[in-house]
Amino acid sequence: xxxKENRGLLIVEGIVTLLWFGMITAGxxxxxxxxxxxxxWFLAWVAVKRPRWLPxxxxxxxPLEVSxxxxxxxxxxxxxxxxxxxxxxxxRLAQAALGLRWLYDLRKRSVPTSWHLLKKDSLxxxxxxxxxxxxLSTLFSIAPKQSLAxxxxxxxxxxxxxxxxxxxxxxxxxxxxGQTLIVTGTVLGLIAIGEYLSGHFFxxxxxxxxxxxxxxxxxxxxxxxxxxxxxxxxxAVAELERQDGWPKRLLALGAIVLQGAGLGITGSRGxxxxxxxxxxxxxxxxxxxxxxxxxxxxxxxAMIGAAATNPVIMRRLESLSKGILSASGGIREYxxxxxxxxxxxxxxIGIGIGTFxxxxxxxxxxxxxxxxxxxxxxxxxxxxVLAETGIIGFTVLYFIFAKTLQRGWDILRRAQxxxxxxxxxxxxxxxxxxFISAQGEGRLYEEPLLWLLWAMLITITRxxxx
Numbered sequence: 001x002x003x004k005e006n007r008g009l010l011i012v013e014g015i016v017t018l019l020w021f022g023m024i025t026a027g028x029x030x031x032x033x034x035x036x037x038x039x040x041w042f043l044a045w046v047a048v049k050r051p052r053w054l055p056x057x058x059x060x061x062x063p064l065e066v067s068x069x070x071x072x073x074x075x076x077x078x079x080x081x082x083x084x085x086x087x088x089x090x091x092r093l094a095q096a097a098l099g100l101r102w103l104y105d106l107r108k109r110s111v112p113t114s115w116h117l118l119k120k121d122s123l124x125x126x127x128x129x130x131x132x133x134x135x136l137s138t139l140f141s142i143a144p145k146q147s148l149a150x151x152x153x154x155x156x157x158x159x160x161x162x163x164x165x166x167x168x169x170x171x172x173x174x175x176x177x178g179q180t181l182i183v184t185g186t187v188l189g190l191i192a193i194g195e196y197l198s199g200h201f202f203x204x205x206x207x208x209x210x211x212x213x214x215x216x217x218x219x220x221x222x223x224x225x226x227x228x229x230x231x232x233x234x235x236a237v238a239e240l241e242r243q244d245g246w247p248k249r250l251l252a253l254g255a256i257v258l259q260g261a262g263l264g265i266t267g268s269r270g271x272x273x274x275x276x277x278x279x280x281x282x283x284x285x286x287x288x289x290x291x292x293x294x295x296x297x298x299x300x301x302a303m304i305g306a307a308a309t310n311p312v313i314m315r316r317l318e319s320l321s322k323g324i325l326s327a328s329g330g331i332r333e334y335x336x337x338x339x340x341x342x343x344x345x346x347x348x349i350g351i352g353i354g355t356f357x358x359x360x361x362x363x364x365x366x367x368x369x370x371x372x373x374x375x376x377x378x379x380x381x382x383x384x385v386l387a388e389t390g391i392i393g394f395t396v397l398y399f400i401f402a403k404t405l406q407r408g409w410d411i412l413r414r415a416q417x418x419x420x421x422x423x424x425x426x427x428x429x430x431x432x433x434x435f436i437s438a439q440g441e442g443r444l445y446e447e448p449l450l451w452l453l454w455a456m457l458i459t460i461t462r463x464x465x466x
């Protein structure tokens with residue numbers, strides 16, 4: 001078996017090397033494309049030798065939005081903050097690797113998941129309903145091509161969810177993903193601190209990032225970094241609670257300090273609100289709280305301590321005390337007004353998924369108080385869902401997130417295994433953090449981490465049923 005595996009690995013490594021040569025032949029070779037070659041070699045090794053590590057690889061590379069600069073093919077026409085970027089990134093390459101591994105296992109009839117149990121899961125059916133909403137929205141969209149692109153994106157996320165269910169069959173696999181999130185968040189915290197102290201940034205160096213020194217690490221947007229750090233913090237607290245020895249607890253505490261400091265210097269108001277909401281939900285759902293409240297206090301102290309070193313960031317965070325509309329400088333208000341107008345005119349199925357900006361600029365330009373379209377996207381997920389998919393889409397949204405919270409409560413009450421209850425608390429609070437953050441940044445269903453968290457939650461349910 002090992003000999004056959006090794007032979008297969010050599011073949012796959014040869015194929016990905018040829019693929020890389022094809023990339024640089026079709027595009028342009030530059031030194032950072034060598035990182036893509038190394039990553040492809042690593043991905044091939046994991047897919048052949050350790051396929052159950054693939055979900056952990058997926059969560060580890062979600063932050064590497066900077067990797068769009070390392071792939072010289074499928075280049076976008078628009079440059080991002082002066083950078084030439086590809087449609088592809090390391091996460092999408094990992095998605096492809098996971099899909100190819102599944103096709104191989106399917107051919108060998110070695111797919112391990114108990115599908116008869118998954119068919120009973122109400123979350124699976126709700127995700128099917130969401131896909132139906134996207135299809136309906138595309139059919140009646142004001143810009144069908146844009147809506148079709150968003151529908152294809154959703155399908156890719158649903159496929160990732162299903163493949164995550166296949167390659168997360170055990171509690172050990174779930175904790176591997178959780179620990180990978182902790183390590184990834186800790187590294188991102190270190191990178192954010194390094195960016196802040198040095199003034200040198202990896203990616204998407206916009207004026208908001210450079211002038212205000214808001215760290216974004218390997219993400220394009222400091223707000224997305226902030227939400228990711230909130231999720232990794234929740235898993236770090238769960239790790240702290242479940243460990244018995246102090247050496248491992250100290251590692252978790254160190255991770256929390258770095259993640260808190262990284263969160264503080266993002267200057268993300270949405271991240272701060274997400275942290276507050278997620279903390280409340282986690283404290284309710286966690287099976288025991290020996291260290292939870294102390295860890296939360298440590299996170300808040302680290303965040304405020306880091307933010308206090310930058311008066312601009314502190315003023316951003318303090319502006320929340322005046323209300324969200326005031327904190328946004330009036331931008332949020334006109335976006336909400338145009339969103340309400342879209343809902344009023346298209347109440348049932350909306351204007352079409354992914355078309356808020358287009359509708360604003362073409363059908364509702366009179367709501368814009370500026371001479372140019374300074375901000376044309378909703379930046380509020382609930383408003384986006386209502387405007388683009390109408391009452392039908394909002395109803396599905398409500399049931400998906402309500403069922404997620406209910407699932408976390410059910411697992412707390414019924415699960416016999418504390419390890420699964422710790423995981424469930426982190427996952428459900430993490431989903432809530434992404435939802436809250438999306439009300440300030442706007443990225444909700446497009447967030448790949450959200451779908452991997454749902455895959456983990458469904459797996460916990462299946463383990464309990466079994």
